[in-house]
Amino acid sequence: MKDILKLTVTELSLKLAKRELSSKEVTEAYLRQIADRDERIGAYITVCDGEAIDSAERVDAKRAEGDKLSPLAGIPVGIKDNICTRGLRTTCASRMLKAFVPPYDATVVERLHALGTVTLGKLNMDEFAMGSTTESSYFKKTRNPRSIEYVPGGSSGGSAAAVAADEAPFSLGSDTGGSIRQPASFCGVVGMKPTYGSVSRYGLIAFASSLDQIGPMTKNVCDNALVLNAITGHDRRDATSVSREYGDFTEELALGVKGMKLGLPDEFFGEGINGEVKEAVLGAAKVYERMGAEIVPVSIKMLDYALPAYYVISSAEASSNLARFDGVRYGYRSESYSDITELYKNSRSEGFGTEVKRRIMLGTFALSSGYYDAYYKKALQVRTLVMNDFARVFERCDCILAPVSPTTAYKLGEKSASPLEMYMGDIYTVPVNIAGIPSLSLPCGTDKKGLPIGMQLIGKAFSEATLYRVGNAYETECGVYHLLREGEQYEAY
Amino acid sequence: MEQNEKKPFINVEAVAELARLSLNDAERTAMGNEMAAIVAFAHKLSELDCENVPITAHVEPLFNVMREDKTEKSTERDALLRGAPTKAEGYFTVPRVVES
Numbered sequence: 001m002k003d004i005l006k007l008t009v010t011e012l013s014l015k016l017a018k019r020e021l022s023s024k025e026v027t028e029a030y031l032r033q034i035a036d037r038d039e040r041i042g043a044y045i046t047v048c049d050g051e052a053i054d055s056a057e058r059v060d061a062k063r064a065e066g067d068k069l070s071p072l073a074g075i076p077v078g079i080k081d082n083i084c085t086r087g088l089r090t091t092c093a094s095r096m097l098k099a100f101v102p103p104y105d106a107t108v109v110e111r112l113h114a115l116g117t118v119t120l121g122k123l124n125m126d127e128f129a130m131g132s133t134t135e136s137s138y139f140k141k142t143r144n145p146r147s148i149e150y151v152p153g154g155s156s157g158g159s160a161a162a163v164a165a166d167e168a169p170f171s172l173g174s175d176t177g178g179s180i181r182q183p184a185s186f187c188g189v190v191g192m193k194p195t196y197g198s199v200s201r202y203g204l205i206a207f208a209s210s211l212d213q214i215g216p217m218t219k220n221v222c223d224n225a226l227v228l229n230a231i232t233g234h235d236r237r238d239a240t241s242v243s244r245e246y247g248d249f250t251e252e253l254a255l256g257v258k259g260m261k262l263g264l265p266d267e268f269f270g271e272g273i274n275g276e277v278k279e280a281v282l283g284a285a286k287v288y289e290r291m292g293a294e295i296v297p298v299s300i301k302m303l304d305y306a307l308p309a310y311y312v313i314s315s316a317e318a319s320s321n322l323a324r325f326d327g328v329r330y331g332y333r334s335e336s337y338s339d340i341t342e343l344y345k346n347s348r349s350e351g352f353g354t355e356v357k358r359r360i361m362l363g364t365f366a367l368s369s370g371y372y373d374a375y376y377k378k379a380l381q382v383r384t385l386v387m388n389d390f391a392r393v394f395e396r397c398d399c400i401l402a403p404v405s406p407t408t409a410y411k412l413g414e415k416s417a418s419p420l421e422m423y424m425g426d427i428y429t430v431p432v433n434i435a436g437i438p439s440l441s442l443p444c445g446t447d448k449k450g451l452p453i454g455m456q457l458i459g460k461a462f463s464e465a466t467l468y469r470v471g472n473a474y475e476t477e478c479g480v481y482h483l484l485r486e487g488e489q490y491e492a493y
Numbered sequence: 494m495e496q497n498e499k500k501p502f503i504n505v506e507a508v509a510e511l512a513r514l515s516l517n518d519a520e521r522t523a524m525g526n527e528m529a530a531i532v533a534f535a536h537k538l539s540e541l542d543c544e545n546v547p548i549t550a551h552v553e554p555l556f557n558v559m560r561e562d563k564t565e566k567s568t569e570r571d572a573l574l575r576g577a578p579t580k581a582e583g584y585f586t587v588p589r590v591v592e593s
Contacts, residue, residue, distance in 0.1 A: 103572035197553050210551050239558045240551070308535040319512060326513070329585050330576035340590050344513045357514055361524060362531060364512040365503060374501075378538045380548035385541070387549060420530050436552030461552075 004029040005166040006483065009223040012169060013071040019063070023056035023074025026169075027118050030076045034120065034167045042142045043152075043162040045081050046089050047121035052076065059116045072230055073116030078168035080159045081122040082129055083214065084203035085109055088119070092205050093137035094127045096325050096332045096351035106203020107238070108172060108214050108231045115230055120168055123158030127353045128322065129179055129207045131155050132425050135416055136355045143412070146188055147451055150409035153183030159217045160187040164482065170218045170227055174204055176211045177310055178404070178429025181441035184217055185404035185454020188443045188481045190224050190471070191217045195461045196436035197242035199228075200235035208317035209240070211310075211433040219482040221442060221471040225249040228464060244462070252469040258292035260470065263397035267303040268428055274407045280445030280453040281403045287477055288401070288470075298393045298400065302386045303431060309386070310430035311423060312366050312379035318356075319363025325351065358419060387435045394460040399470055403428055404454035408447045432458055440467040442474065443481035452481065501536075503528050 004026055007015065015021040031049055038044050059074040079085060082092045084102035086109075091097045105113065113119075126136040134142045134157025142157045144150040145165035152161040156173030160183035163171055173180040175193035184191030192215040199214045206212060216227035229250065234243040264285055269278055285295050327333035327347025334346035352360070366375040393400060405425055415422040432439040437460060444455040457467045479488070505525045509516050516524060570583060579586045 100576055103568050103575065236558065236560065240553060240555065242553060305538060305541060308537050311531065312535050312538070323513075327578060328587055329573075331578075333578035337588065340588050341513070343588060345515045348513055349515045352514075357512075357516075358524065358527060360512050360514065361505070361508050361528060365508050365528065365532070366535075368508065368511065371501065374539065375532075375535055377548060378541075378543060379535075380550055381543035381546040382538055382541060383549040384546050385543075387552070419527055420534060423531070423534075 005033055007169070008219050009072070009075055009169050009226055012075055016063070016074045017069075023059045023118060024053060026074065027052050027056040027076050027120070030120055030168060033165075037165055038167060040143065040148065041145055041161050041165045041167065042140045043123055043158040043165060043167050044078065044121045045091055045093065045124050045139050045158070048088060048119060052118050052120055055118045059118070062116070070115040070230070071226060072112065074118065076118045076120045076169060077112060078120050078123045078159065078162040078171040079109065080125055080156050080171070080173050082125060082174060082205040083109060083172060084205070085119065085122065088122065090122065090205070091139070092128050093125045093139060094351065094353065094356070095138045098138065098332065100330055102203070104203065107200035107235045109203065111231055111233075123156070123162055123171060125158055126155035126355070128205070128318070128356050129155040129174055129176055130318070130355050130359050132178070132182060132422055133410060133415060134158060134183070135412065136353055138353060141412060144187055144409050144451075147409070147449065149411055150451060151186065151412055153186030153409060155179040155183075156191075156217065157183050160184050160189055160191065163187070163189045163217050163219060170216060170223055172214055172231070173217050174212055174214050175433065176207050177314060177433050178426050180215045180217060181404050181429050181439060181454070181456055182426070184441040185443070185452065186409040188452030189217055189219060190221055190443075191215060191441045192224050192228055192464065192467075193432060193439045194228060194232065194464060195438045197240050198232050198246065198462065198464075200233070200238040200241050202235055202237040206321040208314035209321060210317060211314055220480040221440070221468055221475050222250065222253060224440070225253060225468040247465060249465050249468055252465045253472045255469050256291065257288055257470055257473045260293045261296050261397040262288055262293050262470070263296050263298035263393050263400045265298050265300045265303070265393070265400055265402055267300050268402040272406050272424075272427070273403060276447040277403050277405070277407060277453050281401065281455045284444040284455050284474060285401055287474060291473055291477060296397045298396060300389045300393065300431065302382065302389045303427065305382050306386050306431040306434055307423065307427050309379040309382040310426070310434055311362070312375050313383065313434070315359045315363035316366045316376050317363065319360045319367065322352075322356070322360055327351070355419070383434050386431050390431070390435045390437060390460070398459070399463065399467055400458040402456050402458060404441045404456045405429070408449070408451035408453055428456070432456075437461050438464050438467060440471050442471050444474070501532060503532060
């Protein structure tokens with residue numbers, strides 16, 4: 001039999017259902033892999049060995065009794081450490097929450113548990129999800145499993161690295177400005193940023209509430225659709241959750257792209273993009289053409305303005321959201337203070353890392369009297385213009401094909417000196433969050449250094465099924481990147 | 494108008510006070526320089542004429558979500574207090590905040 005670790009969620013699910021494998025065997029295989037590899041990769045902050053085996057055994061017992069189980073029953077999962085897990089430490093990769101044990105589960109965790117998934121542990125990230133390399137974690141740096149000298153991307157770097165290193169068959173990440181798609185791209189896995197409001201944010205530690213969404217990270221497109229089915233849906237505990245009929249995201253997977261129109265936005269291939277990345281994404285466009293899709297030139301004129309607007313909006317929301325960390329009800333409290341103001345200040349100053357403080361400061365500045373109109377209000381107006389751009393484009397095509405990041409993965413330490421330079425790397429991902437629309441990130445090649453290159457398929461709100469269809473067509477034609485053997489290449493162009 | 498200047502003056506000390514953060518001298522200098530660079534970058538937004546463009550604070554129309562006015566079980570007090578740095582008799586405790 002194929003190595004357990006190389007099986008996709010879909011394949012595992014079949015084998016578990018047919019009892020060719022038990023959940024305990026699968027869970028043990030992953031825990032062994034974590035024990036063997038994670039010291040080098042650093043994907044996990046917390047591993048739950050004992051509890052994982054226990055829950056696997058419970059699922060196996062249910063199956064033995066003939067209970068009807070979900071396709072995800074008995075399948076292990078790694079969870080980003082900003083998603084609350086009851087009784088299991090949730091740190092947000094911050095000193096502030098180093099010892100925080102949530103008294104409740106996030107809705108996504110509750111949903112997964114109800115379906116019988118097995119939690120392997122909590123995954124590393126940039127502190128409070130602010131960053132693009134996972135280097136701002138209080139605990140450790142995660143390395144890119146495809147090439148150990150490189151960062152896995154961020155902020156969901158642990159979630160991407162765990163899947164790429166076969167330390168989890170799938171994981172959950174969160175995406176505020178690209179935090180699922182960019183690490184998926186850097187690590188050669190598949191990640192979805194769903195439509196805003198489709199996955200509950202209840203229990204996701206808030207960074208920028210109008211932009212944050214939880215989404216799946218997987219080996220291939222089909223698995224991603226399967227997991228998104230499990231976590232999507234209305235939740236009355238999230239006031240921004242959208243109540244509607246979501247349908248089955250796997251339904252259109254096999255339909256192919258013949259007759260579809262894919263928009264290629266000029267601005268995403270301009271100055272600043274690395275030549276190999278550009279070539280790979282344009283190569284993917286050729287593959288789609290060969291499969292019968294039509295490539296339509298389109299334009300997102302606001303691209304260059306979306307990035308500053310994003311940094312203003314996200315920092316403003318962060319400064320407000322992170323005001324709750326005051327050393328009183330939970331989280332870190334400084335040992336030195338003489339009055340309540342000093343307690344707040346010292347706890348926050350000692351508990352937060354540099355990047356988090358920088359964003360809080362920026363947000364506080366943008367919201368302060370005299371600057372509010374020039375920065376925050378202006379950014380919200382630009383947000384409208386970005387949304388209008390997308391709306392116009394989607395009148396002419398079914399989805400947009402674009403690069404995820406202007407470059408492949410950076411070397412560790414390469415971007416940590418200049419925050420602004422690091423922010424520039426988010427140029428292609430942030431417009432999607434600003435507009436609240438979905439985007440699927442999947443690999444479309446490798447550069448000369450052997451690092452994965454990612455493309456994103458951006459669609460209008462609630463068009464996830466279409467994006468999976470288009471993504472799956474590419475994988476059917478070119479193979480699943482994660483499962484290619486050494487030396488095997490996409491024969492894209 | 495100060496908001497139209499190319500490089501706005503950032504009073505790092507005052508912003509830190511609003512954000513309830515204390516920065517030492519070295520941090521204050523570094524933060525000031527980095528913020529200036531980022532704010533100058535954000536100033537690109539001023540190139541756009543946005544008169545008559547409505548703001549979008551949120552991509553979905555937001556409205557109050559109400560539930561039926563019936564008591565429901567919520568998280569146990571003890572569970573919520575478990576993470577508190579200090580507590581007494583079922584309450585969070587803080588240093589004295591009223592003058593004696």
